[in-house]
Amino acid sequence: MPEEGGITEFEGLRVVAVAGGVGGAKMAAGLEGVSGGEGLSVVVNTADDFELWGLHISPDVDTVMYTLAGLANPETGWGIRSETFAALEMISAYGEKPWFRLGDRDFATHILRTERLRSGESLTGVTASLGAALGVRSRVLPMTDAPVATVIETPEGKLNFQDYFVGRGQRDEVIGVEFLGMGEARPTREVLKAVREAEAIVLCPSNPVVSVGPVLELAGMREAISGLRAPKVAVSPIVGGRALKGPAGKMLASLGHEASAAGVARMYAGLVDGFVVDHADAGGRREIESLGLEVLVTDAVMKDEGDRVRLGREVLEFAVGLSGRAG
Ligand code: FO1
Numbered sequence: 001m002p003e004e005g006g007i008t009e010f011e012g013l014r015v016v017a018v019a020g021g022v023g024g025a026k027m028a029a030g031l032e033g034v035s036g037g038e039g040l041s042v043v044v045n046t047a048d049d050f051e052l053w054g055l056h057i058s059p060d061v062d063t064v065m066y067t068l069a070g071l072a073n074p075e076t077g078w079g080i081r082s083e084t085f086a087a088l089e090m091i092s093a094y095g096e097k098p099w100f101r102l103g104d105r106d107f108a109t110h111i112l113r114t115e116r117l118r119s120g121e122s123l124t125g126v127t128a129s130l131g132a133a134l135g136v137r138s139r140v141l142p143m144t145d146a147p148v149a150t151v152i153e154t155p156e157g158k159l160n161f162q163d164y165f166v167g168r169g170q171r172d173e174v175i176g177v178e179f180l181g182m183g184e185a186r187p188t189r190e191v192l193k194a195v196r197e198a199e200a201i202v203l204c205p206s207n208p209v210v211s212v213g214p215v216l217e218l219a220g221m222r223e224a225i226s227g228l229r230a231p232k233v234a235v236s237p238i239v240g241g242r243a244l245k246g247p248a249g250k251m252l253a254s255l256g257h258e259a260s261a262a263g264v265a266r267m268y269a270g271l272v273d274g275f276v277v278d279h280a281d282a283g284g285r286r287e288i289e290s291l292g293l294e295v296l297v298t299d300a301v302m303k304d305e306g307d308r309v310r311l312g313r314e315v316l317e318f319a320v321g322l323s324g325r326a327g
Contacts, residue, residue, distance in 0.1 A: 170247040
């Protein structure tokens with residue numbers, strides 16, 4: 001959706017946003033709001049993908065796609081607004097546990113995606129056609145067309161990501177994280193082209209371990225991004241020592257990182273030129289600057305659509321302002 005009031009100086013700017021689920025989707029919507037979407041490519045984590053009841057579910061891809069289509073459920077950030085759950089109720093009636101809340105309209109997405117994947121289309125191709133049908137103007141690019149699956153190591157054993165995240169409500173301590181299939185997976189041609197042609201790269205405020213992490217772990221991705229002359233910035237998903245959403249804070253700490261904006265900055269140091277933090281984390285500014293990063297302190301919490309577009313504009317202004325410094 002274009003920003004209210006129309007054209008901005010960022011119209012058509014070629015931006016690559018690296019995103020996971022809800023936080024990444026909101027940031028992508030803000031970037032689309034100020035750039036118009038024509039030049040925006042959102043590279044989305046697919047390591048959360050899994051199969052349920054025979055269907056291929058791509059939660060982060062769908063969260064980004066529904067958000068950019070203006071269809072996302074405003075309460076959860078994932079799923080579709082004003083959903084009904086008749087299919088899930090019927091699944092329950094058959095004695096299955098409805099642990100993953102798939103709505104009726106959302107089911108349609110998974111049914112078509114699965115059918116098209118089975119007929120030989122790539123996830124990239126399916127996502128492009130579903131997004132176009134929903135009127136999405138930006139390119140939503142799955143990070144890879146190959147299967148990659150996040151496995152969470154806990155004291156109870158290894159869990160598939162959605163078992164850990166939804167099934168068990170993120171209650172387990174995270175001892176380690178593995179990405180199955182990562183060795184064979186490659187970023188798609190579309191992803192590499194978007195990165196190569198980007199005029200700015202934005203790492204969205206998504207979990208740096210399980211959302212942005214898999215994208216950066218793909219063979220050649222870090223090198224493709226760090227070798228770019230274009231400015232690269234990251235937005236902190238941690239505000240005031242806590243994750244904006246999900247288990248990032250707890251997960252970072254248990255994996256030996258500092259659960260703070262500065263801790264995330266340290267994970268991205270050497271890759272990005274600039275780091276965006278909330279006013280609550282202004283105290284960490286010097287520490288982040290000492291990593292060689294420029295810092296933008298702003299209101300980094302996106303409570304509504306106005307916040308998304310404002311933050312989108314500030315992030316792009318910040319990135320473009322770093323152009324002289326990058327490369
Ligand atoms: N997250 C939940 O916490 N509970 C759910 O029941 C749930 C269902 C769901 C259905 C479709 C979809 O696209 C996403 C859904 N999510 C749900 C979100 C999702 O599991 C996570 O946000 C991501 O995988 C983490 O980025």
